[in-house]
Amino acid sequence: MPPFDADVIVIGAGAAGLTAARELERSGRRVICLEARDRVGGRILTVHDADTPVPIELGAEFVHGRAPEIWNLGLPLRETEGDFIHLEAPEGAAHRVMDDIERLADEAHDETLLDFLNRRDYTPAERLAAAAFVEGYDAARKERIGVASLAQEFRAAEAIDGDSSFHVIAGYDSLARAIAPSDVRLNSIVEAIEWRRGEVAVGVRDGHVLRAERVVVTIPLGVLQAGAIRFDPEPTQILEAAHALDFGQAFRITFRFDRAFWEDNEKLKGAGFILSNEPVFPTWWTTLPVAAPVITGWSAGPKADPLIGKSKDEIVSMALASLQRITSLPLGRMECAWLHDWQADPFTRGAYSYVPAGALPARRRLAEPVEDTLYFAGEATDLIGYGGTVHGAIASGHRVVKQITGE
DSSP states (O other): OOOOSEEEEEEOOSHHHHHHHHHHHHTTOOEEEEOSSSSSOTTOOEEOOTTSSSOEESSOOEEESOOHHHHTTTOOEEEOOSEEEESSSOTTTTHHHHHHHHHHOOGGGOOBHHHHHHTSOOOHHHHHHHHHHHHHHSOOOTTTBBHHHHHHHHHHHHHTTTTOEEEETTOTHHHHHHTOOSOEEOSOOEEEEEEETTEEEEEETTSOEEEEEEEEEOOOHHHHHTTOSEEESOOHHHHHHHHHSEEOOEEEEEEEESSOGGGGSTTTTTEEEEEOOOSSOOEEEEOTTSOOSEEEEEEEGGGGGGGTTOOHHHHHHHHHHHHHHHHTSOOOOEEEEEOOOTTTOTTTOSSOEEOBTTOHHHHHHHTSOBTTTEEEOSGGGOSSSOTTSHHHHHHHHHHHHHHHHOO
């Protein structure tokens, strides 16, 4: 083979790929990071609008808890404020179920959330609230997601004060810039990886072939499952593990109105989060503690299904109808609407990963190196309960660096 272009090639410039590339670079390795998009950040996508007092996040928005992977970066953060308004279910209706999952769930006897709910004496309100919480937060389906992974998630959240949430004041894209390595090559769509132990050839759509001793693959699970990158030879156990996991669907939309009209509803005054049983966009949040006429709607799991394949105008119309029913008020004048269809994005193909019943070992297999040559990182490879989060992706980047360097 010709001389290597780098010691390590990292595929994907999301949080995991940027972290891995930067830390490998700091360890003295020659690193090239290839990104299919024309920007870094992956599922971090921020819009800065001069007429809007806060950054508009179209992807990751919240910093969940006080995970050191993010807090140690020193970015200015602001805690979210405002009341949690539950319009149908009693407040706290899901708490007993969540406590039972954390206490009783067992990886050796894993079961779906639906089976867990049906086998116990929960009230209809508790079942509804628990399913709505998990399907909304994890972008999952209650008949698929396993309670063992949920128990792991709940315990991991407790360790970092996960009930609190924060915004990156300058926008989440400032985090991507803060962790970027020196050599990121944008618009580099990787189509093939040919490899043998200690040698990798990475084929890019423009015809370039880059060679290295190792490659770190950080593409989203949905892209890996779709076979967007051809491996020769195929790492069979890795691909089987990828297909054992699920990649959830989610839509979010942010509106700016001429005024915060929802404050005219006494029940919603001071709301930080509004939770409802609406068929689409059941969850909304405001910008508090920053007072702004900006509100974001969220549909995930089964409630995202009616939105798949819809045009932006159709999604806007459905979201406005949901917001009008929730507020029971005439809508203010809508000045702007922002959304990004992550399902239709060929470099994402969904929201984030979750673990079906019995599939926790698949995450561990996905995180294992292949012949000290192929490595996989990203939130889907998280091992401690931070799947689906930015800090989980960053942690996976640190993990893969340790696997390569042995430090």
